[in-house]
Every structure is written in C-alpha cells, then in structure tokens.
Amino acid sequence: VSGGRATGAARRAVGAVIVIAGWGLAGCGRTPAALDPAGVQAARVSGLWWLYFGVTALVTIAVLTAAALALFRRANERVADPAAVPQALDRRMGRGIVVAAAVSLLLLGVLLATDFATRRQLAALGGADTLEVSVTGHQWWWEFEYPDTVASRTVTTATEVHVPVGRPVRFALRAADVIHSFWVPRLGGKRDVIPGHPAELTLRADTAGVYDGVCAEFCGHQHATMRFVLVADPPDRFARWLVAQRRPAPDPVGALEQRGREVFLGTTCVMCHAVQGTPAMARMGPDLTHVGSRIAVASATLPNSTGHLAGWIVDPQGIRPGVHMPQNPLGAEDVRALVAYLRSLR
Numbered sequence: 001v002s003g004g005r006a007t008g009a010a011r012r013a014v015g016a017v018i019v020i021a022g023w024g025l026a027g028c029g030r031t032p033a034a035l036d037p038a039g040v041q042a043a044r045v046s047g048l049w050w051l052y053f054g055v056t057a058l059v060t061i062a063v064l065t066a067a068a069l070a071l072f073r074r075a076n077e078r079v080a081d082p083a084a085v086p087q088a089l090d091r092r093m094g095r096g097i098v099v100a101a102a103v104s105l106l107l108l109g110v111l112l113a114t115d116f117a118t119r120r121q122l123a124a125l126g127g128a129d130t131l132e133v134s135v136t137g138h139q140w141w142w143e144f145e146y147p148d149t150v151a152s153r154t155v156t157t158a159t160e161v162h163v164p165v166g167r168p169v170r171f172a173l174r175a176a177d178v179i180h181s182f183w184v185p186r187l188g189g190k191r192d193v194i195p196g197h198p199a200e201l202t203l204r205a206d207t208a209g210v211y212d213g214v215c216a217e218f219c220g221h222q223h224a225t226m227r228f229v230l231v232a233d234p235p236d237r238f239a240r241w242l243v244a245q246r247r248p249a250p251d252p253v254g255a256l257e258q259r260g261r262e263v264f265l266g267t268t269c270v271m272c273h274a275v276q277g278t279p280a281m282a283r284m285g286p287d288l289t290h291v292g293s294r295i296a297v298a299s300a301t302l303p304n305s306t307g308h309l310a311g312w313i314v315d316p317q318g319i320r321p322g323v324h325m326p327q328n329p330l331g332a333e334d335v336r337a338l339v340a341y342l343r344s345l346r
C-alpha cells in the first residue's frame with residue numbers, strides 16, 4: 001500500500017514538473033523583447049543579462065555536480081566511524097573551501113564591475129543634439145509633449161511617441177497621479193515615475209520601427225493595458241511628422257465631419273479633451289488634435305479604425321473598465337459623424 005502511494009506521489013510530482021516546464025517553454029516561441037535590442041542601451045542591458053545568465057548557470061551546474069559527486073561518494077564509502085575523518089581528507093576539504101570562496105569572490109567582483117561599467121555607459125548617452133520629450137504617466141495612459149521655446153509650437157500627443165533614428169532622446173518623466181514606470185523593452189531599461197520626483201531616461205533607437213511601450217509598475221485597475229507605441233523614424237520623416245503635429249486641427253472636409261465637430265463641441269467631450277484650433281482646451285484626457293494620425297488609440301489597446309473608435313466612444317467602460325472616460329449614450333448618426341470627424345484629424 002505504501003509503495004503504491006509513493007509511486008502515485010512521484011507520478012504527480014513528475015506531472016507537475018512537466019506542466020510547469022511546459023508553461024515556461026510556451027514563452028520561448030519568441031525572443032523576449034528585452035533580449036532583442038533595437039538600440040545601444042538595450043544592447044548593453046541585454047549583454048549584461050547574458051553575462052549574468054552565463055555565470056550563474058555555470059555556477060549552478062558546478063554546485064549541483066559537486067553535491068551529486070559528494071552524495072555518490074558518501075553512498076559508496078564504508079566508513080567504520082564517520083566521525084574519524086582522516087587528516088589528509090580534512091586538509092583537502094579545507095583547501096577546497098578556500099578555493100571555492102576565492103572563485104566566488106572573483107566572480108562576484110567581475111559581475112559587480114561589469115554592472116557598474118554598464119550603468120556608466122547607460123548614463124553617458126546624450127550630447128548636444130539630444131531631443132527633449134516630456135512624458136506624463138496618467139491612470140491609465142501616457143502623454144507626450146515636445147516642448148518648444150515658442151509655446152504655440154509645442155506638440156502634445158498621447159499613446160504614440162515619435163523619435164528620430166540614431167539620435168539620443170531624453171525623456172523627462174513625470175507622474176500625474178500615482179507611481180508608474182516607463183519602459184520600452186527593445187530600447188532600454190525601465191525607469192520609475194514617482195509623483196513629485198521628476199526623473200529622466202535617455203534612449204536611442206538605432207533601427208527604424210514601431211516598438212511597444214508599457215507601464216511596468218502596478219498603478220491600478222487598467223495598469224496592464226497602459227501601453228503606448230514608440231515610432232522610430234528616419235530623421236527627415238520625423239521632422240515632417242513634427243511639423244504636421246504642430247499645425248492646429250484641420251477644418252472639417254465635408255458635411256459629416258462638420259456635424260461631427262458640432263457633436264464634439266456640443267457634448268461632454270470638451271470637458272476633458274483638447275483639439276487645437278477649436279474651443280476645446282481641456283487637459284483631463286488625451287489631446288485629440290491629430291488623433292486621426294495615430295496607429296492605435298485607448299492606450300494602444302485598439303487599432304485606430306472607424307469601428308473601434310465608435311465602440312470606444314460609446315462604451316469605454318465596457319472595453320477598459322475603470323478608465324476615466326464615461327460612457328456616451330449618443331445616437332447612431334451622431335457617433336458616425338463624431339468618428340468621421342476624429343478620423344479626419346490627421
């Protein structure tokens with residue numbers, strides 16, 4: 001009976017190991033973003049990660065091997081009196097301990113030194129041509145601002161931030177409410193954003209592309225959906241984007257868009273949103289001046305399409321419960337016009 005129970009337990013243990021290993025391996029289909037660098041900072045961080053991984057893996061293997069050998073030898077030895085360890089063996093063990101301690105110290109020193117070196121390299125990025133972008137973390141969306149000495153040339157956007165390839169960008173980080181953490185895994189390490197403690201993070205994208213950004217510090221209900229996209233453009237393309245974003249919102253092109261603007265200005269939207277060039281100037285929610293040009297909306301949880309926009313405007317609480325945008329019980333025609341207007345804001 002007891003043997004049966006033991007094999008049952010063993011089988012369950014083996015089953016558990018297989019399930020857990022399966023979960024682990026299920027994540028291996030794709031390189032984790034942080035180990036697939038697209039910029040200098042991320043490359044350094046992932047280099048450091050691989051070094052730590054290599055050293056700790058070797059140490060683990062060495063320790064497990066030594067432990068297994070010791071157990072094996074113990075089992076094969078017939079010592080009459082285990083307390084009477086021969087002196088030669090005693091001396092050998094003493095030497096072994098000294099060598100192991102020295103190797104451990106050396107390895108820890110190497111890891112510490114490379115860690116410091118990487119930290120210095122990360123801090124050294126920057127220079128005269130660094131682009132300045134202000135970032136504000138809100139529950140639960142990211143706001144980006146490109147400051148300019150001329151106030152009217154300042155660009156404000158949300159959820160989507162553009163940077164020029166090959167040029168360092170200093171993100172000046174600020175939290176509007178609670179602690180958030182700014183992270184673009186393929187470009188570099190994360191940085192906590194703490195209310196009342198402005199922080200900064202300098203990154204450089206070396207490959208053009210669209211990179212995912214996340215909030216990496218639990219900040220409430222919709223923390224897990226608090227995402228953004230970072231678009232790294234060749235410099236000339238970035239310059240054109242910035243010029244376009246500086247313009248006020250374009251006038252409605254047709255009757256539908258005209259009606260959409262009336263709905264926008266005539267309902268609650270103006271209490272929370274700004275559209276430059278119209279009387280809407282509230283800063284409670286994202287600036288919508290060029291919302292039509294964005295790849296994704298609602299903290300990058302929805303593609304920027306007519307259907308998704310309509311769904312979001314009518315029922316944001318159904319899509320991301322808890323967000324600080326109320327439901328809008330508008331008529332179907334009003335929603336159609338409103339969405340057409342927002343889509344025309346390019």
Ligand SMILES: [Cu+2]
Nearest residue numbers: 215217219223
């Ligand atoms: Cu968060």
